[in-house]
Amino acid sequence: MADPKISIRNLYKIFGDDPQAALTHAKAGMHKDELLEAHRHVLGLRDINVDMQAGEITVVMGLSGSGKSTLIRHLNRLIEPTDGEVVIAGENIMDYSDAQLRALRRKQMSMVFQKFALLPHRTVLENAATPMIVDGEKRSAWEAEATKWLDRVGLQGQGPQYPHQLSGGMQQRVGIARALTSNSDIMLMDEAFSALDPLIRTDMQDLLLELQRELQKTVVFITHDLDEALKLADHLVILKDGEVVQQGEPQHILMHPNDPYIVDFISDINRARVLRARTVMRETTEDPGGLAGAVDENATLEDVIAKADGDTNLSFRVLRDDTMAGILSMTDVVKALVPTDAAEDGMRKAS
Amino acid sequence: MATYDWIFDGLGLRQWCDGDGSGGSAPMSMADLMNQTGNAPERTIWDTPFPSMDALNDACASFPQSRELTRGLERGFLDIKDALSYVLDPLTQPLSWALQNALWLFQETPWWIMIPVLALVVLAISKSWKLVAFVAGSFAALAFIDYYDYAMQTLAIIFVCAVICVALGVPIGIAMSRSDRFQGGMIPVLDMLQTLPPFVYLIPLIFLFSVTEPKLYGIAIILYAIVPVIRLTNLGIRLVDKEVIEAADAFGMTKRQKLYGVQIPLALPNIMAGVNQTIMMSLAMVVIASLVSAPGLGVLVLRGIRNLELGVGLISGLGIVLLAVILDRSTKAALARVNAAQKH
Ligand SMILES: Nc1ncnc2c1ncn2[C@@H]1O[C@H](COP(=O)(O)OP(=O)(O)OP(=O)(O)O)[C@@H](O)[C@H]1O
Ligand SMILES: [Mg+2]
Numbered sequence: 073m074a075d076p077k078i079s080i081r082n083l084y085k086i087f088g089d090d091p092q093a094a095l096t097h098a099k100a101g102m103h104k105d106e107l108l109e110a111h112r113h114v115l116g117l118r119d120i121n122v123d124m125q126a127g128e129i130t131v132v133m134g135l136s137g138s139g140k141s142t143l144i145r146h147l148n149r150l151i152e153p154t155d156g157e158v159v160i161a162g163e164n165i166m167d168y169s170d171a172q173l174r175a176l177r178r179k180q181m182s183m184v185f186q187k188f189a190l191l192p193h194r195t196v197l198e199n200a201a202t203p204m205i206v207d208g209e210k211r212s213a214w215e216a217e218a219t220k221w222l223d224r225v226g227l228q229g230q231g232p233q234y235p236h237q238l239s240g241g242m243q244q245r246v247g248i249a250r251a252l253t254s255n256s257d258i259m260l261m262d263e264a265f266s267a268l269d270p271l272i273r274t275d276m277q278d279l280l281l282e283l284q285r286e287l288q289k290t291v292v293f294i295t296h297d298l299d300e301a302l303k304l305a306d307h308l309v310i311l312k313d314g315e316v317v318q319q320g321e322p323q324h325i326l327m328h329p330n331d332p333y334i335v336d337f338i339s340d341i342n343r344a345r346v347l348r349a350r351t352v353m354r355e356t357t358e359d360p361g362g363l364a365g366a367v368d369e370n371a372t373l374e375d376v377i378a379k380a381d382g383d384t385n386l387s388f389r390v391l392r393d394d395t396m397a398g399i400l401s402m403t404d405v406v407k408a409l410v411p412t413d414a415a416e417d418g419m420r421k422a423s
Numbered sequence: 424m425a426t427y428d429w430i431f432d433g434l435g436l437r438q439w440c441d442g443d444g445s446g447g448s449a450p451m452s453m454a455d456l457m458n459q460t461g462n463a464p465e466r467t468i469w470d471t472p473f474p475s476m477d478a479l480n481d482a483c484a485s486f487p488q489s490r491e492l493t494r495g496l497e498r499g500f501l502d503i504k505d506a507l508s509y510v511l512d513p514l515t516q517p518l519s520w521a522l523q524n525a526l527w528l529f530q531e532t533p534w535w536i537m538i539p540v541l542a543l544v545v546l547a548i549s550k551s552w553k554l555v556a557f558v559a560g561s562f563a564a565l566a567f568i569d570y571y572d573y574a575m576q577t578l579a580i581i582f583v584c585a586v587i588c589v590a591l592g593v594p595i596g597i598a599m600s601r602s603d604r605f606q607g608g609m610i611p612v613l614d615m616l617q618t619l620p621p622f623v624y625l626i627p628l629i630f631l632f633s634v635t636e637p638k639l640y641g642i643a644i645i646l647y648a649i650v651p652v653i654r655l656t657n658l659g660i661r662l663v664d665k666e667v668i669e670a671a672d673a674f675g676m677t678k679r680q681k682l683y684g685v686q687i688p689l690a691l692p693n694i695m696a697g698v699n700q701t702i703m704m705s706l707a708m709v710v711i712a713s714l715v716s717a718p719g720l721g722v723l724v725l726r727g728i729r730n731l732e733l734g735v736g737l738i739s740g741l742g743i744v745l746l747a748v749i750l751d752r753s754t755k756a757a758l759a760r761v762n763a764a765q766k767h
Contacts, residue, residue, distance in 0.1 A: 145669075148673055150669060150672055150673060173675075174675040174677065175675070176675075177672070177673060177674060177675035178674065178675035181673075182673075182674070183670065183673040183674070185666050185669070185670055186666070187664075187666050189664070189666040189667045189669065189670035190667075190670075191667065191684075191685060191688075191689075192689070192765040193688045193689065193691075193764060193765040202670075202674055203674050203675075206674050206675055206676050206680060207675075234764075234765075236765075250674075254674070260673075
């Protein structure tokens with residue numbers, strides 16, 4: 073695999089009066105509750121190791137207080153770590169001077185915020201152009217670029233408005249346009265869609281996926297919503313009490329959760345809608361005959377069930393780039409839909 | 424025989440008390456005088472005096488009386504006075520100069536230029552024709568009853584003092600918002616400036632500067648009126664949405680870009696509210712400052728009190744109210760416009 077774009081190594085963050093002293097306890101194996109009880113320090117992050125690949129969407133998921141915001145703010149050093157490294161494109165940004173850090177924030181990274189964080193006294197156009205204005209570019213340059221991205225996110229003609237004149241969904245589109253105007257490779261999104269209502273939220277997720285197909289940025293996306301995580305993630309990191317409990321391909325985590333916390337998390341979701349043919353199929357290139365038809369490897373089980381019209385005796389050929397990759401039997405499909413089964417299976421593997 | 428003899432006897436200080444014979448020359452306290460007339464009455468537990476400086480002085484002549492405390496303070500101040508005015512005089516000279524020039528400008532400009540200019544200024548900051556009509560009408564009314572010159576003097580003083588308050592107060596407020604320690608040190612000072620009766624800081628100022636100099640009342644007004652603009656600048660900047668500040672950092676703004684591009688604009692409604700209060704407080708102080716030769720409507724109020732000229736006092740009081748309303752409405756209208764421009 074290619075070198076990761078962002079690599080977080082042994083990252084610790086402890087909030088309190090004397091984080092260094094508490095750090096030794098955390099390194100000795102203390103967890104969040106114990107550290108708070110015994111030493112009155114809040115464990116923000118403990119021994120985080122995550123690699124994020126260029127061009128992928130890495131989703132960090134966890135409940136409130138699990139340290140998601142703390143983690144993403146280490147990537148541009150809005151928060152200083154207590155210990156550990158963040159390596160971006162091969163350079164440890166902990167060694168950066170103030171000027172280097174500013175350059176990193178201007179050129180290589182942009183950020184989208186949960187509550188939009190637009191400047192209320194600037195127009196939509198000026199807001200979208202913020203990264204270029206900050207960088208001292210001429211009006212003619214930033215006007216063209218910001219207009220281009222505002223158009224791209226569906227805000228044609230809204231440039232002269234002020235943020236408070238727009239709806240929440242539109243304001244977040246400005247937030248995304250602002251991030252895109254910086255032309256940075258990395259986009260950090262902290263619960264970017266959490267403040268939006270469900271329909272708008274789906275729209276925004278689709279917009280992000282569409283932009284991502286086109287632009288291939290390295291996206292770090294924070295969410296506490298599993299459906300959103302599964303929809304967007306190429307790589308899923310699950311955080312609990314400041315620690316990574318599991319990370320990997322989302323489909324793999326669904327089939328093999330290694331922690332009761334994750335089992336809880338995934339027990340409520342509609343598995344038919346998120347599991348894909350390639351996850352459940354048996355890999356083979358031999359055609360045993362008697363197959364009812366072909367499905368794409370990325371088809372959801374819901375699609376497959378619809379195609380079989382509910383008949384559980386059928387089997388399908390699974391295609392990857394139009395060549396056969398495996399066989400999917402409806403019996404396996406139905407089995408995969410039972411969460412406890414999957415959970416037990418996962419628990420057995422973990423222990 | 425005084426109540427607290429036993430303390431000094433007990434401590435073996437009796438000799439020191441009677442030693443230098445200062446007991447005889449110390450000025451008599453009120454109680455001494457009372458005691459001299461007639462026999463000292465029998466002391467019961469009910470009228471045991473608090474062991475105050477004067478009571479202890481009764482028992483021990485070498486112990487200082489309380490009037491020596493105030494006199495000591497006075498002497499100390501007089502001792503450093505020369506050094507202090509040596510430093511402060513040149514530093515504050517521009518204030519005298521600004522006040523003199525503003526007074527000259529406001530009075531020498533003919534009324535038919537001055538009133539339209541004021542109306543235009545009000546129009547520019549408030550964008551309200553109603554207010555402009557009110558302002559023009561008020562000044563015309565003041566001019567009609569021959570109070571125009573006094574009103575202009577008051578306005579000139581407020582103008583200079585308010586500008587200086589903002590020019591000093593906003594940077595101090597910004598510095599406070601950036602450092603918790605500086606804020607911690609400044610808050611008691613601001614509390615003191617705000618609660619001290621204004622007459623109190625006139626006293627040392629009178630010693631420091633000659634009463635004929637405009638800076639005397641200028642400093643008094645500024646000290647009194649600068650507090651709200653400092654406080655509200657500090658507060659306004661501290662209240663700026665944390666996520667917006669984070670966004671400014673995340674997009675790599677320098678401290679300077681953040682201050683001028685984000686913090687000050689977003690704190691502007693609060694800063695303007697502070698400016699409004701500062702102006703109102705300078706107006707209140709300008710009347711008191713007439714005691715130390717500040718010209719303007721306050722002089723007429725004083726005349727009303729001193730000579731019992733009821734009519735003059737009331738009319739000039741009303742003139743001050745009119746000025747207050749004008750200044751308040753204009754700054755509030757400007758504030759409302761800022762607020763409307765940055766609703767969240
Ligand atoms: N400045 C701070 N001082 C002390 N504790 C902090 C600070 N910032 C965060 N924490 C603690 O660190 C933990 C992680 O906080 P964080 O904001 O990263 O959570 P989160 O996963 O983003 O939660 P949410 O979904 O509510 O945004 C929490 O227990 C929080 O109380
Ligand atoms: Mg958060």
